[in-house]
Amino acid sequence: MQKENTQQMPKINYATDITDDMKEAKKDYLDRHTPHVVAPDRVQKGKPFAVTVKMGRDYVHPDVVDHHIQTLQLFNGDTLLATATYNPGATTGGMDEAKGYTQVTFQISLGRKGKLTAMSYCTKHGLWVSEEKIVEVE
Amino acid sequence: MQKENTQQMPKINYATDITDDMKEAKKDYLDRHTPHVVAPDRVQKGKPFAVTVKMGRDYVHPDVVDHHIQTLQLFNGDTLLATATYNPGATTGGMDEAKGYTQVTFQISLGRKGKLTAMSYCTKHGLWVSEEKIVEVE
Amino acid sequence: MQKENTQQMPKINYATDITDDMKEAKKDYLDRHTPHVVAPDRVQKGKPFAVTVKMGRDYVHPDVVDHHIQTLQLFNGDTLLATATYNPGATTGGMDEAKGYTQVTFQISLGRKGKLTAMSYCTKHGLWVSEEKIVEVE
Amino acid sequence: MQKENTQQMPKINYATDITDDMKEAKKDYLDRHTPHVVAPDRVQKGKPFAVTVKMGRDYVHPDVVDHHIQTLQLFNGDTLLATATYNPGATTGGMDEAKGYTQVTFQISLGRKGKLTAMSYCTKHGLWVSEEKIVEVE
Numbered sequence: 001m002q003k004e005n006t007q008q009m010p011k012i013n014y015a016t017d018i019t020d021d022m023k024e025a026k027k028d029y030l031d032r033h034t035p036h037v038v039a040p041d042r043v044q045k046g047k048p049f050a051v052t053v054k055m056g057r058d059y060v061h062p063d064v065v066d067h068h069i070q071t072l073q074l075f076n077g078d079t080l081l082a083t084a085t086y087n088p089g090a091t092t093g094g095m096d097e098a099k100g101y102t103q104v105t106f107q108i109s110l111g112r113k114g115k116l117t118a119m120s121y122c123t124k125h126g127l128w129v130s131e132e133k134i135v136e137v138e
Numbered sequence: 139m140q141k142e143n144t145q146q147m148p149k150i151n152y153a154t155d156i157t158d159d160m161k162e163a164k165k166d167y168l169d170r171h172t173p174h175v176v177a178p179d180r181v182q183k184g185k186p187f188a189v190t191v192k193m194g195r196d197y198v199h200p201d202v203v204d205h206h207i208q209t210l211q212l213f214n215g216d217t218l219l220a221t222a223t224y225n226p227g228a229t230t231g232g233m234d235e236a237k238g239y240t241q242v243t244f245q246i247s248l249g250r251k252g253k254l255t256a257m258s259y260c261t262k263h264g265l266w267v268s269e270e271k272i273v274e275v276e
Numbered sequence: 277m278q279k280e281n282t283q284q285m286p287k288i289n290y291a292t293d294i295t296d297d298m299k300e301a302k303k304d305y306l307d308r309h310t311p312h313v314v315a316p317d318r319v320q321k322g323k324p325f326a327v328t329v330k331m332g333r334d335y336v337h338p339d340v341v342d343h344h345i346q347t348l349q350l351f352n353g354d355t356l357l358a359t360a361t362y363n364p365g366a367t368t369g370g371m372d373e374a375k376g377y378t379q380v381t382f383q384i385s386l387g388r389k390g391k392l393t394a395m396s397y398c399t400k401h402g403l404w405v406s407e408e409k410i411v412e413v414e
Numbered sequence: 415m416q417k418e419n420t421q422q423m424p425k426i427n428y429a430t431d432i433t434d435d436m437k438e439a440k441k442d443y444l445d446r447h448t449p450h451v452v453a454p455d456r457v458q459k460g461k462p463f464a465v466t467v468k469m470g471r472d473y474v475h476p477d478v479v480d481h482h483i484q485t486l487q488l489f490n491g492d493t494l495l496a497t498a499t500y501n502p503g504a505t506t507g508g509m510d511e512a513k514g515y516t517q518v519t520f521q522i523s524l525g526r527k528g529k530l531t532a533m534s535y536c537t538k539h540g541l542w543v544s545e546e547k548i549v550e551v552e
Contacts, residue, residue, distance in 0.1 A: 008152050009255050009270060010213045048377050066479045070218075070501075075148045078264030080208075082368040083359075084380065085486075085499075087537065090357040093322045093387030093413075101324050103362065105381035111369030117147050120350045123501065125215030132147060137369075184507045186515050203342045208363075219504040221497075223361075223517065225346075225399065228495040231460045231525030231551075239462050242498065243519035249507030261363065275507075284428050285531050285546060286489045346494075351424045354540030356484075393423050402492030408423060 015131045027047045032059040033125055035072060035118035037133040045137045046109050053063035053084070053118040053130075061122070063091045063100030071121040072104050076114050088123075110137050144221045153269045171263055173210060173256035175271040183275045184247050191222070191256040191268075192241035199260070201229045201238030209259040210242050214252050226261075250273050265272040291407045308335040309401055311348060311394035313409040321413045322385050329360070329394040329406075330379035337398070339368045339376030347397040348380050352390050358382045364399075386413050429545040446473040447539055449486060449532035451547040459551045460523050467498070467532040467544075468517035475536070477505045477514030485535040486518050490528050496520045502537075524551050 012108050018027050038052040053072045055061055061069050068088045084104035091100025098124045114135035120128045153172050156165050164194025176190040191210045193199055199207055206226045212219045222242035252273035258266045291310050314328040329348045331337055337345050344364045350357045360380035367376025374407050390411035396404045429448050432441050452466040467473055467486045475483050482502045488495045498518035505514025528549035534542045 008267060010216045010218075010257070010267075012150055014146050024188060031155060046371055046374065048178075048367060050381075052396055072393075078148045079261075080148075080259060080363055080364065083358045083361045084382070086360075086382075087356055087358065088480075090382070090384050091324060093385040095322055098322070100385075101383055103383050103500075105326075106360070106362075107377055107379050108319075108366050109369040109376075111371055115147055119148070121218060123217075136362070184509055184512065186505060188519075192513070204364075218501055219500065220518075221499045222520070223497045223499075224520075225494055226342075226498065228520070228522050231463060231523040233460055233525055236460065238523075239521055241521050242496075243464075244498070244500075245515055245517050246504050247507040247514075249509055284543060285529055286492045286533070286543075287492075288426055290422050292456070354424045355537075356424075356535060356540075391423055397494060399493075405424075406423060 001136060002113075007087070010126055013126065013128045015129065020116040028059045029125075032056040033122055033128045035120040035128055035130040037074070037116045037118050037130050039114075039116055039133050039135050041134075042136045043110060043137060045111060048109045049106050050105050051108055051116065052103055052105045053120075054101070055120060060099040062100060063088060063098060063102065064096065065089065067124045068100065068122070069102040069120055070123050071119075072102065073119045074106055074108070074118065075117045076110070081108055113137050148264055151264065151266045153267065166197045167263075169267045170199040171258070171260055173258040173266055173268040174211070175254045175256050176255055176267050177252075177271050177273050179272075180274045180276060181248060185243050186247045188243050189246055190196040190241055190243045191255065192239070193258060198237040198239060199235060201226060201240065202234065203227065203267075205262045206238065207258055208261050209257075210221040210240065211257045212244055212246070212271070213255045213257065214248070219246055248273060251275050256262060286402055289402065289404045291405065304326045304335045305401075308332040308337040309396070309398055310335050311396040311404055311406040313350070313392045313394050315390075315392055315409050315411050317410075318391075318412045318414060319386060321387060324383050324385045326381050327384055327392065328379055328381045329396075330377070332398060336375040338378060339364060339366070339374060339378065340372065341365065343400045344376065344398070345378040345396055346399050347395075348378065349395045350382055350384070351393045351395065352386070357384055386411060389413050416498060424540055427540065427542045429508055429543065442473045444537075445543045446475040447534070447536055449534040449542055449544040451488070451530045451532050451544050453528075453530055453547050453549050454525070455548075456550045457524060459525060462521050462523045464519050465530065466517055466519045467534075469534060474513040474515060477502060477512060477516065478510065479503065482514065482536070482538060483516040483534055483537045484537050484544040485533075486516065487533045488520055488522070489531045489533065490524070495522055526551050
């Protein structure tokens, strides 16, 4: 019998709409933990293009030794394309209390329509999955 | 609004009971892709112990260049403890058509009750999550 | 007694000047396996900037299932800042016989002068280290 | 022109004989940072066997948030077989000031004579390479 996702660990946090009526702390928590895939809407078959995976839109995540965004992974459907792993302090020059703009730009190409998502791992708050970014191939 | 898991990629495949009335191919597919956490029921606080993450019980997964179990991760709740990554052919001596007993034994210790799960990644069939293994600490 | 590097495995291949009198096959082999760090000469303390690690200058490495650039790592001196790992076919859309422009752009910042190098891993030809890129901090 | 290893970063620290006349602090530093490959002298072709990569013989390395053994890699000659990555605190139950017995046991098999080495990464003291372990195949 298939288990319910809610009963299973590790929890997979999926991208959630951030709404005006949320409390500021919740907006911050959700926004800074949500990865986004930035890619063209349309690419040429087999031609390399840049895909950026970045955390958050309006809020910045800490990058301190015991709390940072460690991993950013890029998937196409169920297939893992690439993984970036940061050591703590890399985005802040190792400065205490600092916040870091954790992002990575991979160069990939596609043979057919891509369904790109990102999964990130925060060392305190676990796994997070982006919304899907469709990339058409022509 | 929280999205349904079923609409999201990458799909997270959770451990499922394998039943007698399943077709052989389905049993094989599910069994060989399901990671298991093998650990003591009870450990001493702060004392190192071995945790094995292994794939399947009765069926063996291929380990060929384009299809293998690439990653085994050990979580405690939402927290990633350790990751093992295999390159293709490592479990089979690089032999073609071979199947490989992909497993890893980590040495960890716990400060309080552990809720251990494993997540594995197959290069053709994506992400799979084990059942939870509770480890009591005394 | 310190062992000589030449007696030790895995071999670490260091960036080598490619000279006009080398044979074409050797130029190709050396160039396509050599990682380069592309970064500004000078940055502001604690301000994020992009660092690209890319393979080769004039020749392109294959990205096929049994032969590809799997890992690009960025070091500052002896300290690992970030690692990117590609699965085979990610840079070529999974097309056979294809060559791939394997590169990654990390976003980092520095608290003091950086001495950046990259280490790459080719699944057939092992570990390669770039020349050092000095980044002054003001 | 091939560069000298001594001029290149990241420094690769090779296994060194620890001698009685070394100061205690140096023995400790060298021993706890040196990875060892523990494997049978002789295995059967294509049959899986366990290989343990462990740090040190007589001294234990810290496993605290800003100083731990992050990565253990197993090579056969120039070929990477498997990588284990630990997050800080995994070997000590997250306890402060604790030291951790960082080790991992991979299951591999060989098609011909193996020349196994391990490379480890300490988050403060960089890259270290074990002595070579020869595994005969019959």
